[in-house]
Each structure stands twice: as C-alpha cells, then as structure tokens.
Amino acid sequence: MSLETTDLLRDLSQNAESVCRHYLPAGRREGSYWMVGDLQNNPGRSLFVRLTGPTSGAGASGKWTDSATGEHGDLLDIIRERTGITRFPDLLAEARAHLGRPQPVLPDANSPRSRKSPSGTPAAAARLFAASLPLAGSLAEVYLRTRGVTQTVPNSTLRFHPKCWHRDEGQTKPVPRSALIAAVTDETGALQGVHRTWLAPDGKDKAAVDTPRRAMGHLLGNAVRIDPADQILVLGEGIETMLSVREAAPSLPVWAALSSGHLGAVLLPDGLQRLYIAIDRDPAGQRAAERLTARATKAGIAVRVLEPRLGDFNDDLRAHGAEALRQHLAQQIDFKDQHRLTI
Numbered sequence: 001m002s003l004e005t006t007d008l009l010r011d012l013s014q015n016a017e018s019v020c021r022h023y024l025p026a027g028r029r030e031g032s033y034w035m036v037g038d039l040q041n042n043p044g045r046s047l048f049v050r051l052t053g054p055t056s057g058a059g060a061s062g063k064w065t066d067s068a069t070g071e072h073g074d075l076l077d078i079i080r081e082r083t084g085i086t087r088f089p090d091l092l093a094e095a096r097a098h099l100g101r102p103q104p105v106l107p108d109a110n111s112p113r114s115r116k117s118p119s120g121t122p123a124a125a126a127r128l129f130a131a132s133l134p135l136a137g138s139l140a141e142v143y144l145r146t147r148g149v150t151q152t153v154p155n156s157t158l159r160f161h162p163k164c165w166h167r168d169e170g171q172t173k174p175v176p177r178s179a180l181i182a183a184v185t186d187e188t189g190a191l192q193g194v195h196r197t198w199l200a201p202d203g204k205d206k207a208a209v210d211t212p213r214r215a216m217g218h219l220l221g222n223a224v225r226i227d228p229a230d231q232i233l234v235l236g237e238g239i240e241t242m243l244s245v246r247e248a249a250p251s252l253p254v255w256a257a258l259s260s261g262h263l264g265a266v267l268l269p270d271g272l273q274r275l276y277i278a279i280d281r282d283p284a285g286q287r288a289a290e291r292l293t294a295r296a297t298k299a300g301i302a303v304r305v306l307e308p309r310l311g312d313f314n315d316d317l318r319a320h321g322a323e324a325l326r327q328h329l330a331q332q333i334d335f336k337d338q339h340r341l342t343i
Contacts, residue, residue: 008095010055012075013062015099017051019075022098023082024049038066039081040264040287049078069283084220084265125184125194125217132159132181139203140180146204148317149243151250157226158182158239166198168210177207182224182239184217184258187267193217195224195239195258215258221267227253229269232337234306235292236278236313237263237285244317245278245306248325251340252276260284264291274302274334280312306332 012019020027020034026043027036032052037044049064065072076091079098085091135141135153138160144153163176177198184193195215198207206212224239226246234254236242242254257263263285268275275296279285293303308316309328316325330341 005092006056008092008099009062009074009076011099012095013055013060016049016062016075019062019078019098020049020051023078038068038287039071039078040291041082049075081261084261086215086219122190122192122217126191128161128164128196128216129159129181129183129191129194132161135160138162139178139199142203143180143197143199143205144240144243147240147244147314148322149240149247151243151247153226153243156183157224161196164196164198166196166207166209177209178203180239182256184215184219184222185225186218186222187269189225191217192222193219197239219258219262220265223262223266224256224258226255229253229255229272231271231273232276232340233269233272233274234276234278235263235266236306237280237288238312238314240314241278241280241312244313244325245329247317248322249329249341251342252337254278260288263288264295266292268296268299268301272296272301274304274337276304276306276333278306278313279308281308281310302334304332304334 017029017034024034024036024041026041027034029051032050034049034051035045036047038047046068047064047066050059050061053059053061055061062075063072064078076095079085079094080091083094085094134155135158140158140160159181161179161181164179164181165174166177167174179199180197182195183191184195186192193216196213198209198212200207223235226242230253232253234242234245234252235257236245236254237257237260239256242256245252246254255266257266277289277292279289289305293305296303306329310316310319313325316328326341330338333341
C-alpha cells in the first residue's frame with residue numbers, strides 16, 4: 001500500500017462518522033458504531049462501522065463488518081460500493097474530495113507524456129479492442145470451449161489479444177499474456193471500456209496469476225452487450241455466466257454487467273417490457289438483483305429472477321449440459337417467451 005493511500009485511510013478513519021453520514025445515510029449512530037442494513041445503504045442493523053479506536057490495526061476506526069454475509073473492509077470499500085467507482089486512482093480522488101484535500105498536481109498538458117491517453121480511459125480501451133483479433137482459432141476460443149460455450153459470439157463483442165500486458169501486485173514490470181477481450185458499451189453502442197481475462201498458455205483455463213480478470217474504462221451503467229435487446233433482456237454478472245444462458249437458449253438476448261456492484265446500476269434500454277436477472281448464488285448477487293428489480297419495477301418493467309442450480313449458470317452448463325440448462329430455464333421463463341428456448 002502506498003504512503004498516500006495509508007495517509008488517506010488514516011484521515012478517513014479519523015472522520016469515520018462523516019464518511020458514514022455521507023455514503024450510508026440510511027444508517028444511524030449507536031454508541032461507538034454506525035449501524036445500517038448493508039453496503040447498498042438499506043435500512044437495518046446488519047452492517048456496523050466502528051467510529052472510534054486507533055487509525056490502524058485491531059479495532060481500528062473505520063473498519064466495518066456485515067454480520068449477515070461475513071464481509072468486512074475499510075472506508076474505501078464503502079466509498080467504492082456507494083459510488084460505483086472502479087479505478088483506484090478515481091477512488092482516491094473521491095476520498096480526497098470528501099476530506100477537502102487538494103488533488104495532486106497533474107503533469108504539464110503540453111508535455112509529450114501527458115498528450116498520451118492515460119490507461120483506463122475509454123480511448124485506451126478502444127485502442128486495446130482495435131488491436132485485438134477475432135476469436136476464431138484463438139486461445140480465447142479454446143478457453144470458451146473448455147467452459148462449455150460453443151455458440152458463435154459477435155467479434156464486435158468478444159475478441160482475442162495475444163500479448164495483453166498484465167502486472168500483478170508487487171511486480172515491477174508488466175508481462176504480455178494472451179487474453180479474452182470483451183467490449184463494454186453504452187446505450188448508444190459506443191465503446192466505453194473493456195474487460196480482460198488473461199489465459200493460461202494452452203488456453204484451457206485462466207492464467208495462474210493473482211488477478212486474472214480486470215476491467216478498464218467507464219463501466220458504471222454500461223455492460224457487455226452480447227446480443228441486442230428487444231422487448232426482453234437477460235442481464236447477469238459474468239461474461240461466461242451469460243454466454244452459458246445463451247448457449248442453452250440462443251434466442252435470448254443477454255448482457256453481462258461484469259460484477260454484482262455494476263449489475264444493479266446498468267442502464268436499461270428503452271422499450272424493455274420484461275427483464276430476466278440471472279443471479280449467481282451468493283449474497284452479493286442477490287442484493288444486486290433486488291436493487292435492479294426495484295429500479296426496473298419502478299420503470300414499469302416486469303422482472304423475473306433466474307436462479308442456477310449450482311453457483312452460477314456456467315457451473316450448471318458444465319455439470320449438466322445445454323439441454324438440461326434449457327429445461328431448467330424453461331421452468332423460470334414467462335410463457336410469453338417460451339418460444340425463445342426452441343433451438
């Protein structure tokens with residue numbers, strides 16, 4: 001952890017109640033704790049944030065625990081969850097702004113380095129996607145086949161990069177690795193980011209690194225739009241999860257939000273009548289589905305939640321096959337959309 005991050009965490013912990021009042025306003029102070037329902041700011045007493053104590057170590061101010069899920073973390077985690085910020089530098093900028101601290105001085109705009117688009121921007125994501133190759137015959141295709149996905153995916157959505165730079169924590173230099181590249185687009189179809197899944201040398205698994213998946217660009221509200229939505233849409237978290245639903249029912253339009261945090265914030269298309277939320281079997285996925293259900297229902301969209309038998313729909317596909325997954329989906333899909341399950 002950098003000295004600046006440590007310094008920011010110390011300042012945040014010294015102002016823990018202010019942070020909680022701003023980012024978790026549905027909660028309230030009870031003694032030495034801020035009590036609230038969960039990280040999504042629902043009313044309740046499951047999640048508690050320590051407001052007093054040292055600035056680091058055991059019993060530190062600003063540390064939180066959700067007794068219902070066992071999750072725990074610090075105040076930066078709360079800010080990340082409540083704002084949807086994904087890039088760590090942007091998260092630090094948000095923390096500085098809350099504390100009233102000045103932002104760092106940026107390099108001279110006229111310097112050669114500053115003219116180059118920084119990594120993590122939509123421009124950098126667009127360059128990476130443009131430099132990627134079609135899936136056919138690539139290690140990314142091998143990877144998807146290993147995961148049970150055989151349906152053709154549009155090259156405008158998924159591509160392959162043979163030498164995508166990767167650096168784990170503690171590494172001084174990035175290493176080029178093959179990767180599956182997914183386009184993250186907005187409601188107009190404009191590319192706003194990419195998601196990278198680094199692959200093993202033979203393509204049959206993810207790379208054996210600490211962080212084999214990362215996203216870059218503007219993700220909040222956007223998604224990996226694998227198929228165009230019409231009057232219905234199936235929306236879930238992971239790319240492989242949603243490709244698995246599509247494998248069993250190719251006529252169902254599917255999108256991937258990439259995480260439970262982003263699932264609840266995806267901007268739904270105009271004209272949508274029925275939304276199916278393909279959840280993962282974990283508390284975070286279920287809470288995200290609840291948030292998305294509330295938003296969609298308020299907009300007059302009918303909502304159904306699709307539940308896998310196992311941890312997620314890719315687990316189902318690999319364990320039971322496409323036909324069994326199709327039959328499982330048929331038990332949960334509205335009768336108006338049953339024809340979409342016919343191959």
